[in-house]
Each structure stands twice: as C-alpha cells, then as structure tokens.
Amino acid sequence: MESKLNYVVKEVYENKKVTDNIYKLEIRGNFKGIPGQFYMLRCWDSDPVLARPVSIHDLEEDKITFLYQVVGRGTEKLYNLRRGDKIKLLGPLGNGFSRGNLKGKTAIITGGIGIAPMFYLARDIKDQSLNAKGSIEEYKVDLYAGFKDDVYSIKKFQPFVDNIYISTENGSRGIKGYVTDEFKPEIYDMVLCCGPEAMIQKVVEKCMKEKVKVYVSMEKHMACGIGACLVCTCNTTSGNKRVCKDGPVFSGEEIVW
Numbered sequence: 001m002e003s004k005l006n007y008v009v010k011e012v013y014e015n016k017k018v019t020d021n022i023y024k025l026e027i028r029g030n031f032k033g034i035p036g037q038f039y040m041l042r043c044w045d046s047d048p049v050l051a052r053p054v055s056i057h058d059l060e061e062d063k064i065t066f067l068y069q070v071v072g073r074g075t076e077k078l079y080n081l082r083r084g085d086k087i088k089l090l091g092p093l094g095n096g097f098s099r100g101n102l103k104g105k106t107a108i109i110t111g112g113i114g115i116a117p118m119f120y121l122a123r124d125i126k127d128q129s130l131n132a133k134g135s136i137e138e139y140k141v142d143l144y145a146g147f148k149d150d151v152y153s154i155k156k157f158q159p160f161v162d163n164i165y166i167s168t169e170n171g172s173r174g175i176k177g178y179v180t181d182e183f184k185p186e187i188y189d190m191v192l193c194c195g196p197e198a199m200i201q202k203v204v205e206k207c208m209k210e211k212v213k214v215y216v217s218m219e220k221h222m223a224c225g226i227g228a229c230l231v232c233t234c235n236t237t238s239g240n241k242r243v244c245k246d247g248p249v250f251s252g253e254e255i256v257w
Contacts, residue, residue, distance in 0.1 A: 006090065007040075007042075007088040007089060007090045008088070008089050008090075009086055009087070009088050009089075010027050010028070010029050010086070010087055010089060011027070011028075011083075011084055011085065011086060011087075012025065012026075012027060012081045012082065012083055012084065012085045012086075012087055013026045013027055013028045013063065013083060014026040014083060015078075015079065015081045015082065015083070017079075018067070018152050018153060019150045019152045020150060021069055021070045021071075022067065022068070022069055022070075022113070022150075022152055022153075023067075023068055023069075023070065023078070023079045024057070024065060024066070024067050025041075025054075025065065025066040025067075025068065025078065025081070026063055026064075026065050026066075027063060027064050027065075027066075027087065027089070028062055028063045029062070029063065029064070030061075030062070031059060031063075031064040031089075031091075031092075032059075032092055033056045033059055033064070033091065033092030033096070034092070034096040034097065034099065034124070035056070035096050035097045035117060035118075035120045035121035035124050036055070036056075036094070036095070036096025036097040036117055036121065036217050036248060036249040037055070037056055037091065037092040037093060037094050037095070037096040038053050038054060038055040038056060038091060038092070038093055038094055038117075038225075038244075038248065039053070039054060039056065039064075039066070039089050039090060039091030039092060039093065040052065040053055040054075040089070040090040040091060040093065040225040041053075041054050041066070041078065041087060041088070041089055042074075042087070042088045043077055043078060043081055043085065043086065043087045043088070044074075044077050047073075048073050048074050048077075050074070050223050050224075051074075051088070051090065051225065052068075052074040052075060052078065053093075053222045053225050053244065054066045054068050054116075055116050055117035055217075055248075056092065056117060056120050057116050057117065057119055057120060058119055058120050058123070059120055066116070067113070067115070067116040067119075067153060068113070068116070069112075069113040090225065091225075093225050093226065093244060093245075094225075094243075094244055094245065094247060094248050094249075095245075095246065095247060095248070095249055096117075096248075096249055097121055097192060097215060097217075097249050098215075098249075099124070099128065102121075102124070102125050102128060102190070102192075103128075103139065103189075103190070104139075104140075104188075104189030104190055105140040105141075105142075105187070105188050105189045105190075106125065106139075106140065106141045106142070106188060106189065106190045106191070106192060107141075107142050107143075107144060107183065107185070107188045107190075107191045107192070108121065108122055108141060108142070108143050108144070108161070108192050108193075109144045109146075109179060109180075109183060109191060109192070109193040109194075109195070109199075109203055110143070110144070110145045110146065110179070110193070110194055110195050111145075111146045111147075111179055111194075111195025111196050111199040112146070112147060112148065112195060112196065114193075114194035114195030114196070114199075114217070114219070115145055115152075115153055115194075115195075116153075116194075117194055117217055118143075118192070118194055119153065119156060119157060119160075121192060122141060122143065122157055122160040122161055123160050125139060125141055125160070126139070126141070126159070126160040140162050141160070141161045141162055142161060142162055142163040142164075142165065142188075143157050143161045143163070143164045143165065144165045144167070144179050144182065144183050145164065145165070145166050145167070145179065146166075146167045146168070146169075146178055146179025146180075146195065146199065147166070147167070147168050147169070147173070148168065148169045148170070149168055149169065149170045149172055151166060151168065151172075151173045151174070154166065165179075165182055165183075167179040167181065167182060178199070178202075179195075179199065180199060180202040180203055180206065183203065183206065185203075185206050185207045185209075185210045185212040185214075186210040186212065188212055189212070189213070190212070190213050190214070190215075191203065191207050191212055191213070191214040191215070191252075192214075192215050192216075192217075193214060193215070193216045193217070193252070194216065194217035194219070195219075196219070197218070197219065200216045200218070200252075200255075201255075201257050203216070203252070204216060204252035204253075204255065207252060208252070208253060213251075214251070214252035214253075215249055215250070215251055215252060216249070216250055216251075216252050216255065217247070217248045217249050218234055218243045218247050218248050218249075218250060218255070219243075219248070220232040220233075220234060220243040220244075220248075222243065222244045224244070225244050226244065226245065227242045227244055227245025227246070230242060232244050234247070234250075234255065235255070235256040236250065236254040236255055236256055237253070237254050237256060238254065241254075
C-alpha cells in the first residue's frame with residue numbers, strides 16, 4: 001500500500017540532537033499543515049516496512065520541523081540522517097486542533113515528547129491573537145510541561161505563552177511530581193493536551209469535573225497513517241475511531257478509557 005502513496009522526496013537541512021534520544025529534524029521546502037497534524041516519514045527502502053508518523057513541531061514559509069524521540073528501528077534510522085540526505089514525506093495527515101475553537105484563557109499541557117506538536121500550536125494561537133479584532137487580552141496561554149528528568153524545548157515557548165510551569169518526576173527542575181498535580185482546570189476556558197495516555201486521562205477527568213472544554217492529541221501506534229489498516233483505533237462514545245484519520249485530536253469527552 002505504501003508504495004502507491006504520494007510521498008515527496010526532500011533533502012535534510014538539519015538533524016540536531018536536543019537531549020538524550022530527542023532530535024530535531026528540519027527540512028526546507030513549501031509544506032502545509034495545521035497544529036496537531038502529522039507526516040509519515042521514511043528514509044529507507046524496505047526495512048522497516050512502514051514509515052513513521054511524526055507530528056509537526058513547527059511550520060514556516062520555507063521549512064518544516066519535526067521533534068522526535070528515538071525509540072525503535074525507524075527512528076534510529078532517522079537520527080542517523082545528515083544534511084543532504086534524502087527523506088520521503090507524506091502529509092499533512094489527520095485532524096489537528098480546530099483554529100475556530102482556540103480562544104479564551106487556555107492551558108497547554110504536555111508530557112514528555114508530547115511537547116512536540118504543541119509549540120506550533122502555541123505559536124499559532126499567538127498569531128491569531130495578534131490578527132484578531134479587538135483586545136488581545138482575550139488570548140492568554142499557559143504551558144504546563146512534564147518530563148521524567150531531562151527538560152527540553154521550553155525556552156522557545158517563552159515569546160508565545162504567558163506562564164510556563166515545569167514538572168519533573170525526579171525533581172531536577174520545577175515541581176517534583178507529575179504535571180497533572182499542579183494543573184487547575186477551573187481557571188481556564190479551554191485545555192489542550194498531548195502526552196502519555198495516563199496523563200491525558202487524568203487531565204480529561206479533571207476538566208470534565210470542572211466542566212472545562214478539553215481537546216487531546218492521542219498517541220497510538222500507526223501503520224498506514226491514512227485510516228486504511230485500523231491499527232490505531234481508539235474507543236469513543238461514538239464507537240471505535242481511527243487516531244490517524246479521525247484524530248489524532250479529539251474532544252476529551254469523546255474518549256472512553
């Protein structure tokens with residue numbers, strides 16, 4: 001199936017180590033996508049069989065950036081890429097965060113590599129606030145970022161959010177514990193979340209208790225990325241849905257845990 005899909009071939013501009021097992025891949029060119037969408041990436045012919053889904057970390061007029069974690073054979077091949085190497089891309093795929101819903105006092109909550117798609121989201125909200133009619137005071141964004149130990153990709157958020165709250169499990173930075181411990185949904189109009197499923201579930205439960213609208217970007221293993229194989233289904237109040245095609249962004253109230 002993948003051989004028939006319309007991949008584009010580009011050259012790698014930069015593939016830089018951010019911290020242990022975390023890399024930032026930059027590719028120059030004219031790309032499209034909204035926050036929360038992803039691309040299927042591959043830089044190999046037949047092994048592994050499948051491409052790897054990676055969310056858009058940032059998107060500018062002349063380049064796209066991916067932030068990814070090295071966790072297996074596919075991402076190991078990605079981190080070996082150097083400037084000038086060829087890479088195949090398919091996208092943008094999936095449903096991202098709806099721009100029409102992004103307003104009011106907003107909390108962005110991330111866990112680990114779940115921070116990857118949320119930078120483009122934070123910058124997009126800021127751009128909307130600057131382009132909106134009336135007062136930009138309506139747009140307030142706080143970032144809650146949780147990590148196991150190493151903290152990364154935080155400084156670049158500073159121009160686009162009002163406050164940053166950091167949590168680490170080992171207490172090396174910020175509050176010791178989980179990012180959900182400090183988060184108080186009742187002070188927000190909307191919550192946007194991406195990270196491990198256990199964290200997302202906790203955030204959704206807290207938001208539903210306070211009747212605060214929450215949207216989540218779900219993480220699931222994907223095979224095709226286009227909704228054909230049904231590998232990445234999740235259970236919702238409307239039945240099983242495909243994370244790659246119907247998501248990855250869902251209303252938190254939809255998800256059945």
